[in-house]
Amino acid sequence: MRPRHYAYAAALLLSLATPGAATAADYSPSHVIVRYAGWTTHRERIAVERATGTGRAVPIAGGARVLQIKDGDSVRKTIAELRARPGVDYAVPDYRIHAAAAYYPNDPGRGGAGNWRKVQWNFAGAFGIRAPQAWATMRALHEAGGRGAIVAVLDSGVAYKNRGGFKRAPDLGKTGFVPGHDFIDGDNVPLDEDGHGTHVAGTIAEQVNNKKAVTGLAYGVKIMPLRVLDANGGGNGGPLAKAIIWAVDHGAQVINMSIVFNSDLQAADIPDVIAAMRYAHQHNVVMVGAAGNESDNHLDYPARYRDVISVGATTSSGCQAQYSSFGDGLDVVAPGGGKDAELTGSDWDRAHCGHGAGGREIVQQTFVQNFHDFHLVGVEGTSEAAPHVSALAALIIASGRLGPQPTADAVLARIDSSARDIGPPGYDKRYGHGLVNAAAAVAP
Structure with missing residues (x-):
């Protein structure tokens, strides 16, 4: 393949x-x-x-x-x-939008899930996001997995139901879904024809303790699937703008956008999308965006917009990923997989990173070609980093740590302030405020 x-x-x-x-x-x-x-x-x-x-x-x-x-x-x-x-x-x-994942490797069918810790370094590894501790906290709060929070996934759709030749992803079998919309075909059946959106949704909400596949960070949330990318992983800004407003008007609390525009676009080029994001922020909906996969010293839209939580990618070594875009305004980083970026000379890089080292991927259950044939698939990219943060935002909202109806700015501040400071001390444009720390974010 x-x-x-x-x-x-x-x-x-x-x-x-x-x-x-x-x-x-x-x-x-x-x-x-x-x-x-x-x-x-x-x-x-x-x-x-x-x-x-x-x-x-x-x-x-x-x-x-x-x-x-x-x-x-x-x-x-x-x-x-x-x-x-x-x-x-x-x-x-x-203007066109694109999925922000780097690539699907050619080894999707790697057998059963086995021990999830062996493949999900991003949740439980040395440079993971400390998911097990966050899960324990949420269970103690009787809000296991972010129960009840609604996360809109603006992507290629999600394998959320059986219909015709499409099948529901087995490890999303008990995941909650709320009605979504297909902005590509113009109907209310946003099924995935690409696999990207299902992988992203899996990072957020795959189920636990069901002896299937792997896990999702916020396994108790409800997913709102909104299809804005076609079967080739491409789309346009008009449907994206409509989807953002649709998500807000239909009760989404978090919007995940693992998508990017061309890296040279400015805000003036996409006024409809900017207006939609402004509308979402005014309604206190948390927006999360992938920084981009071009190793550029600036962020791609929609992540570049001031009220979107911009997410860069790290490797299993705790280093900036080779492909990850960065720059002023980067909020945080999260696991995206792949190889370490070129060394910068910082003490952190010298101690932890090796240019081209690493190579582990983010593994979730999805399909590659056949809509009914699901495997554990490894992907790398800021597309995979962003849903870690969307899931964490949902956990924070469900935890009640910021009150019953926290503002989007308060959720962002919690994510930034609880992040694990990696890279040079303090804020920097390669790691932002640091690696997201789910355990600290939901702690008292």
Whole structure:
């Protein structure tokens, strides 16, 4: 079986003013995003869309709309025409998003789970997140596994039910699910056609003590599956913006986004997504984002947004992962697997890290090709680091340590302040506030 690789979203994007110069893979060739000024009437908006050959408007975040462009027209031409019309606040491409995982290796079927500690170094190893101690605390609080908290997984869907050729992942058999939505196919059945979303959901909520597969950190939470990535691990910003608002409006307390935009995108390029994230923060929904897998000295959106908990990746050595993006604004790191990054000369690196050393992956149950054939699959990437933090946020909320309805800022502060300081002493842009520490985060 050949390895399945995920796009790194590394292609250069030119400025927003010249969207036609970017490659077709950077944004949808058939849609644009527009927002009208508040004073425009419905009739005036329809007139603009008729004059520019756009239509089939779909409302998204912050008053923006996704418009379908006329066959034969280019995105560049359509945006130029829209921007020239009175009453148009902005018109931008519908930029692509990508799964932030590095790759699926070619050895998914490695037999039974055995002792979960042998494969889940990320939970119980020397540089894991100290899950067993957190589990004990939550059980003592009668909130085992973060019982009742709702985590939205914005991804490729989740293998959450049997339907046609799709099967529910065996180790998600007793995981709680709340209704979700498929923003790719436009229905209410967000089943996974890729495997990425199921792996991410597994890190959060795979079951324990059932003699199956491995474990999830917040095994008592309810998952809200929201499909924003297609069968190839790609999608667009418009559906992402809609999914964020949908999650907020349907009761999600945490939103996991193991997805990235092109690394060169700025906030002005994705105003609809920025508006949606602002809406989520205003409603005190915790957002968690993968930092990116390009080893860049800056974070990718959505993790770069100020109110998203940005998560870099570490290896089983407790070192920055080779692929993990970093930079100012990085909040924390969590296990993502893979090899150690190039040494920086810090005392921590000299004591613990070796460039290219390591190589252990994050192992959860998912499928690789057949929707009904589940195995333990190892993946590495900031996609895998982020759900550790989403699960931890759910545990903190369920624990009541911050009161019955903690703010998103309070949850972030708890995660940052309880992190294990690794790397250079204090905050640094490679490790942020440190490696998340589940035991300390839910302790009295």
